[in-house]
Amino acid sequence: xxxxxxxxxxxxxxxxxxxxxxxxxxxxxxxxxxxxxxxxxxxxxxxxxxxxxxxxxxxxxxxxxxxxxxxxxxxxxxxxxxxxxxxxxxxxxxxxxxxxxxxxxxxxxxxxxxxxxxxxxxxxxxxxxxxx
RNA sequence: CCUUCUCUCCGCGCUGCCGCGGUACGCCUCGGCGUAUCGAGGAAAGUCCGGACAGCAUAGGGCAAUACACCGGCUAACGGCCGGGGAAUGGGAAACCAUUCACAGAUAGUGCCACAGAAAAUAACUACCCUCGCAAGAGGGAAAAGGUGAAAAUGUAGGGUAAGAGCCUACGGCAUGUUUCAGUAAUGGAACAGGCGGGUAAACCUUGUAUGCUGAAAUGCCAUGUAUACCGGUGGUCGAGAGCGGCCCGUUCAAGAAAGCAGCAAUGCUUUCACGCCGGAGGGUAGGCAGAUAGAUCGCUUCAGUAAUGAUGCGGCCAGAUAAAUGGCAGCGGCCCGAAGCCCGGGAAACCGGCUACGGGAACAGAAUCCGGCUUACAGGAGAGAAGAUUUU
RNA sequence: GGUCCUGUGGCCGAGUGGUUAGGCAGAGCUCUGCAAAAGCUUCUACAGCAGUUCGAAUCUGCUCGGGACCU
Numbered sequence: 001x002x003x004x005x006x007x008x009x010x011x012x013x014x015x016x017x018x019x020x021x022x023x024x025x026x027x028x029x030x031x032x033x034x035x036x037x038x039x040x041x042x043x044x045x046x047x048x049x050x051x052x053x054x055x056x057x058x059x060x061x062x063x064x065x066x067x068x069x070x071x072x073x074x075x076x077x078x079x080x081x082x083x084x085x086x087x088x089x090x091x092x093x094x095x096x097x098x099x100x101x102x103x104x105x106x107x108x109x110x111x112x113x114x115x116x117x118x119x120x121x122x123x124x125x126x127x128x129x130x131x132x
Numbered sequence: 133c134c135u136u137c138u139c140u141c142c143g144c145g146c147u148g149c150c151g152c153g154g155u156a157c158g159c160c161u162c163g164g165c166g167u168a169u170c171g172a173g174g175a176a177a178g179u180c181c182g183g184a185c186a187g188c189a190u191a192g193g194g195c196a197a198u199a200c201a202c203c204g205g206c207u208a209a210c211g212g213c214c215g216g217g218g219a220a221u222g223g224g225a226a227a228c229c230a231u232u233c234a235c236a237g238a239u240a241g242u243g244c245c246a247c248a249g250a251a252a253a254u255a256a257c258u259a260c261c262c263u264c265g266c267a268a269g270a271g272g273g274a275a276a277a278g279g280u281g282a283a284a285a286u287g288u289a290g291g292g293u294a295a296g297a298g299c300c301u302a303c304g305g306c307a308u309g310u311u312u313c314a315g316u317a318a319u320g321g322a323a324c325a326g327g328c329g330g331g332u333a334a335a336c337c338u339u340g341u342a343u344g345c346u347g348a349a350a351u352g353c354c355a356u357g358u359a360u361a362c363c364g365g366u367g368g369u370c371g372a373g374a375g376c377g378g379c380c381c382g383u384u385c386a387a388g389a390a391a392g393c394a395g396c397a398a399u400g401c402u403u404u405c406a407c408g409c410c411g412g413a414g415g416g417u418a419g420g421c422a423g424a425u426a427g428a429u430c431g432c433u434u435c436a437g438u439a440a441u442g443a444u445g446c447g448g449c450c451a452g453a454u455a456a457a458u459g460g461c462a463g464c465g466g467c468c469c470g471a472a473g474c475c476c477g478g479g480a481a482a483c484c485g486g487c488u489a490c491g492g493g494a495a496c497a498g499a500a501u502c503c504g505g506c507u508u509a510c511a512g513g514a515g516a517g518a519a520g521a522u523u524u525u
Numbered sequence: 526g527g528u529c530c531u532g533u534g535g536c537c538g539a540g541u542g543g544u545u546a547g548g549c550a551g552a553g554c555u556c557u558g559c560a561a562a563a564g565c566u567u568c569u570a571c572a573g574c575a576g577u578u579c580g581a582a583u584c585u586g587c588u589c590g591g592g593a594c595c596u
Contacts (some may be wrong), residue, residue: 008150013163017455055455066177067497071459074152078460082150101455112460 010081016055018060023042025099031086034125036106037076041126043096052091054080055101062107072104075112079119087127095131 016096022105027106029042056076058069080102104110110118 010151012153013459015455022455057455065497070456070498073455076460078151082460 003066008081010054010077010084014052014054015103016053016101020100020120021053021099025101029099029101032125033105033117034122036110037122038103038105039122039126040101040103041132042099044099050059051087052084053097057081057101058101058103059103060068062105063109066130072109072115074103075110075115076104076119078112079115082116083120083123087123087130090127090130098130099124 016025025040027043029040031038031040031127033039039064054077056073058072060069104118
């Protein structure tokens with residue numbers, strides 16, 4: 001296998017895309033709120049290789065314009081990309097498949113630093129919960 | 133030089149690190165890596181119109197529904213654009229100029245026109261005139277006068293008459309018709325004729341024209357998956373067709389006539405026949421490929437045309453995502469606003485202009501099948517044109 | 526992505542071109558020893574901008590807001 005040069009990636013295959021999986025995540029998943037974001041996650045035992053599927057969302061109720069929604073989703077994805085390595089090893093150690101969805105639930109557009117803080121705090125909390 | 137308006141164009145740039153989507157090539161452990169290259173807009177928006185494309189429907193006619201409406205042209209098409217005509221408004225002494233216009237029909241019919249007013253559409257309350265009557269008043273004539281109102285029955289003058297009236301005449305006004313001239317036409321000029329009984333059609337309507345319905349979540353293929361399922365009345369088989377349905381599986385229905393012709397009715401046509409039937413409630417999949425990105429394409433040249441636009445030639449390839457890519461951080465520069473400084477220029481001065489440390493700001497907004505328009509939003513900048521004001525010469 | 530409906534005081538709501546009803550709520554007054562109830566008075570409105578019309582909440586166009594449906 002060729003050695004990966006970079007680990008801070010977030011490709012299309014790492015994103016949560018399937019309607020059924022998303023429905024399952026929202027019906028069966030656990031959730032907690034932290035500041036302006038709400039985290040929904042669901043773990044299953046990995047069969048072949050442990051992995052991670054991610055999704056972000058912003059409600060049309062809070063931001064009417066598509067430009068604002070796109071901006072917030074991009075900032076959240078960027079924050080997840082930069083803090084992914086903090087908890088990916090934990091997931092792999094536990095041998096779990098983790099589906100994760102992050103929703104933004106405020107009416108103000110956050111700056112990037114604030115997004116990073118929120119996501120890192122959420123990741124720490126999530127790591128604590130996953131560690132038995 | 134300043135202000136305002138109109139039109140056209142642009143709507144931050146560069147560098148570094150990390151990251152995302154498509155395509156091409158290479159590598160291998162076959163789903164990843166590497167390299168190269170491309171990667172939001174003038175409105176991508178609103179979804180207000182028109183098409184392309186796709187599926188279904190399609191015997192003809194009538195009614196209904198919706199939209200449009202001066203003329204000519206452009207266009208794939210349009211409710212769009214261009215040119216012309218007419219009207220209104222504003223400026224002006226006028227010539228004329230600018231802006232706007234949903235700009236067919238009100239003698240085809242119906243409705244409505246509050247309040248005020250005699251009366252709001254075949255108008256008689258007062259005043260006027262005639263007749264009858266002692267009088268009060270009654271009958272008739274007559275739209276010339278009457279404080280209203282958004283709107284009052286074609287204006288002025290004369291004749292005429294009992295009093296009056298387009299009742300008649302002259303000069304006007306308004307629309308209509310005929311002829312003629314100019315123009316492709318709308319229309320405009322002139323002459324003649326007969327007329328003049330308000331407004332409202334973004335009230336119903338009439339006339340003319342156009343429109344089959346549904347929309348890429350359309351549609352085709354592949355994969356996955358379930359049910360040859362269940363309940364009540366009474367049991368089995370076949371069953372064209374129809375209904376349910378996004379699709380599939382399936383399920384339901386029908387007899388002496390039934391069904392269809394997808395807004396409605398009639399005529400007509402088509403299909404089916406073999407005997408007995410009615411109702412209820414459901415299951416699965418929702419993933420991939422195509423559609424789908426080379427086109428009514430873009431840039432430039434030349435030609436035709438007043439123009440919209442069209443044609444010829446040369447060159448180019450310019451997003452294709454799908455819980456939805458084009459981002460994050462940092463630095464430098466440019467732009468705009470404010471400005472200490474008193475540095476520079478002009479000036480007698482007031483002051484004006486320039487420069488700079490520093491501080492602040494950078495709009496509206498994100499493709500979702502694709503095009504042509506319309507409408508709306510938009511910090512700032514550039515160019516062209518028009519109007520106005522001030523100063524200097 | 527597409528289709529449709531709707532907007533009248535603080536709230537609910539009537540109003541088919543001619544002075545924007547009514548109820549609840551608020552304020553004041555009367556009544557009462559004080560309150561409640563009742564009565565009277567009052568305040569606050571046609572989402573915005575244009576057009577048609579003598580006149581627009583109503584008709585037409587555009588914009589803004591709210592909601593529903595197809596999936």
